Amino acid sequence: MPAALPPAAPLTERQEARRRRILHASAQLASRGGFDAVQMREVAESSQVALGTLYRYFPSKVHLLVATMQDQLEHMHGTLRKKPPTGETAAERVAETLMRAFRALQREPHLADAMVRALTFADRSVSPEVDQVSRQTTAIILDSMGLGDPGQGHPTPEQLSAVRVIEHTWHSALITWLSGRASIAQVKIDIETVCRLIDLTDPETHS
Numbered sequence: 550m551p552a553a554l555p556p557a558a559p560l561t562e563r564q565e566a567r568r569r570r571i572l573h574a575s576a577q578l579a580s581r582g583g584f585d586a587v588q589m590r591e592v593a594e595s596s597q598v599a600l601g602t603l604y605r606y607f608p609s610k611v612h613l614l615v616a617t618m619q620d621q622l623e624h625m626h627g628t629l630r631k632k633p634p635t636g637e638t639a640a641e642r643v644a645e646t647l648m649r650a651f652r653a654l655q656r657e658p659h660l661a662d663a664m665v666r667a668l669t670f671a672d673r674s675v676s677p678e679v680d681q682v683s684r685q686t687t688a689i690i691l692d693s694m695g696l697g698d699p700g701q702g703h704p705t706p707e708q709l710s711a712v713r714v715i716e717h718t719w720h721s722a723l724i725t726w727l728s729g730r731a732s733i734a735q736v737k738i739d740i741e742t743v744c745r746l747i748d749l750t751d752p753e754t755h756s
Contacts, residue, residue, distance in 0.1 A: 568606055570596040575617045579663035587614060587663060608674070614667030615678040621664065622685040625650050629689065639694040639751065644744040646693040647719050648737055654723065655733070662727050668720070686716050694747060711746040718743040 560568060574595035578587045587610055593600040607613035629649065634642040654661040671679050690712050696704045704712070722739055725731035731739075 567596070567598055567602070571598060571603060571606060571613070572617050572620045575613050576621065576660060579614065579617065580657050580660040583659040584614070584663040584666045586659075589613070611667045611670050611672075612675055612678055614664050615671055615675055615682060617660075618664035618668065619678065619681040619685050621654075621660075622650075622682065622689065625653055626685065626689050626692070628653075630692065634693055638748060640741075640744040640747040642695075643690055643693040643715065643747055644737075644741045646689060647715070647740050647744070650689065651719070651723070651726075651733075651736060651740070655726075658727070661723065665720075665723050665727055669724070683716065686719070687712055690715060705750065705752055707750040708747070708752075711750045714746060715740075715743050 571592060574592045575587055578591060578595065589603060589610060590600060592613065593603045596603070607616060629646055634645040634649075636642040636645050668679065668682065691704060694704070694708070694712075696702060696708070718739060722731065722736045726733070726736050
């Protein structure tokens with residue numbers, strides 16, 4: 550199978566435009582029919598790229614859908630930055646942010662299911678794309694905590710550990726909701742509960 554474009558090589562403007570078309574086509578197909586609707590040949594046709602070119606960017610459907618999730622989270626991050634959470638504490642702001650992100654995915658259940666299934670199926674070869682999803686989720690949480698920019702201070706190891714646990718819980722909540730094993734109300738309770746870790750790891754609270 551063709552190798553993916555090396556992540557270290559910066560894309561040209563034309564390559565970036567092509568990549569954006571591919572991700573848009575992937576999201577559109579997934580929105581309509583979920584994981585099974587995303588067929589590489591159809592993605593290539595919809596994005597007007599040759600099938601061989603598509604495989605150079607994304608060696609498999611799983612690579613493509615995990616990259617689609619990272620792209621969706623990036624868009625979500627931009628929206629959240631324009632309208633930041635209003636909670637008084639960092640824990641409240643993170644919980645509010647993650648529930649807003651959750652509800653955005655809830656509006657596109659087929660797309661959410663396709664992306665989460667891809668994450669679940671991802672093996673070691675998809676590690677760079679999975680890492681990007683994790684970094685994007687971490688950035689969203691740190692921004693909500695007020696630690697997203699260098700001028701706002703650096704998170705402590707304990708805070709980063711709390712962020713990882715919150716991130717795992719959020720992904721797990723997505724899976725249980727998509728499989729019909731948890732209600733939105735239960736997801737909200739779980740997210741709010743795990744976000745209390747932020748207050749427990751705040752150095753100012755324990756100084």
